[in-house]
Amino acid sequence: MIALLKIFIIKETFLHSMKIGIVGPGSLGTFLAGKIGKVNQVVLYGRKDLSLKQVVISGETQLKTDIKYTTDPTSLSDLEYVIICTKSFQTEQVMKDTHEYLSDKTMIVSLQNGLKNEKIISKFVGKDRVIGGITENGITFERYGKVIHAGKGETIIGPYGDDFTNEVKEFSQILNDSSIANKVSDNIYGHIWKKVIINAGINPITALSGLKNGSIIDDKNLFSLMEYICEESVKVAENEVVLPGDDPFKEAVKVAKNTSENKSSMLQDVENKRKTEIDCISGAIVSVGTKHGVNTPYNRTMVYLIKSLENSYLNNSD
Template identity: 25%
Template sequence: MPTEPSGATTPAQSQRLKIAVMGAGSVGGYFGGLLARAGHGVVLIGRPAHVQAIEQHGLRLEARGFDGHIPLQASTEASAVQGADVVLLCVKSTDTEAAAAQILPHLAPGALVLTLQNGVDNDERVRAVLGPAHEVAAAVVYVATSMPGPGHVKHHGRGELVIASSPRSAEAARQFAAAGIPTEISDNVRGALWAKLVVNCAYNAISAIAQLPYGVLVQGAGVADAMRDVVAECLAVAKADGVQIPGDVEAAVRGIAQSMPGQYSSTAQDVARGKPSEIDHLNGYVVRRGAALAVPVPVNRALWALVKLVESRRGSHTP
């Protein structure tokens, strides 16, 4: 039997939300698990092995102060979003349009679609597919998670959300906060997404190419200088694009290696597993925007090209 952590709450029946998580990997599983523990109706939509394990045993959530199995629904079909008040879109950025098209026929009128993804333009891409009749809001995710096995999500740190202001986002944020998910509404989510993008651009590609965790890679010869060049290029593109990035981005970048020294980037994990990464929506996005705005980004371009080269070796024969 799971050991229920202190602080878990059950919302009043009138406040209970139905929540669908589209693309429920480690991030979607983590947030879906917390919301299910708080009493909301949650369905995780994911890969067959993951779904089968959840159907048999529930979702195992391994976190600080809690390690147990959480009963909830799981499905491999996009139609499981039917009737959901909130849809958490957690697919890879490469699959954004395809996932939006899959859920479109099944979305309830008035459903809120939150994009919990890397990159800065997923909400715009989803909105283009769903059209003006459906509410879409971007969310910035700050969490470190992994999936040790099917139906098993491990939480390594943080867990906050920043959500764009929209008609339904305030109520969603209130319910998320009550479920133990620190959630903030912001009028500058684009800037917050860019702040996260800069961090990802600084770490993800280097972690992927070297297959090293953050705390180790920053100690490599010349790496700190290269990361500063990446950050400077990103900030130049953001400025040219009219983006106001909040906070001290350089300090945030430095702090990641200290707060998550053993973490491998999602790009590193994808490359290690032979899966397509999101590099086109990280350094590759900066390359495209830099070209459009006539801002040179040679270091981002080099990192993007190197990760694409590593990815191209999938399935090739080593001489």
């Protein structure tokens, strides 16, 4: 009986073990490689030669996971899922570099921020092979192969194409098996929009002021600015999607309170003199607003100010 049970457990483990590619060895990629690699075979793909054999996630507990790291795109050829974990302005380039090596059965997943990742990915592989998503986990990069899980949060995924595919449910199960709390939505574009609005409300303000997220709650001027940005963004979004759940401004207030001691990713980018995701967040809201004849002066101002800040330190290397 015990022997039979063991065979069953081994068979179940084997059945659930998938071959998964993770593209981008930064914060999100390292986190997902560490979590998902515990129960699946993970290939972590990057553009730099690194001698990585293991990744470490620290936080409440420490997790060490053996992984395969490669810069060879042919290693992505025989995988069930590939998760894109680059910054949103790098999605086009990474898809150009890798798409011809992907099997036509591989599903591509995005948990990145920004409005256009799924659209860019589907240009290369078709809509029906794209799973869109967002994650509220907060991960800080320490060095290649080591990240800090700074804040736990929900992950939401859904089909970018028209069908509620079996692969979306299967991918949700993969996340569950990897202890990544998640839910499946048939309105993933609504969730992506909502996260973009919250990011548009918090990130540029903190990047320009140099202050932590909580400062927006403490300073009445910054608080009003966030409200105006969110209101304007909602007017744009309503032309494209049904926004799920609570009003994005209320949610942005909650996020700023819950992460009051954190520096937003955009502030960290500015401090480290890196290109920010402003184009894919506030810039994307401005361009969709233009398409629908909705004025977006607050978001437009944020784009101009962040771009001019970036121009003061960038040498267009990315």
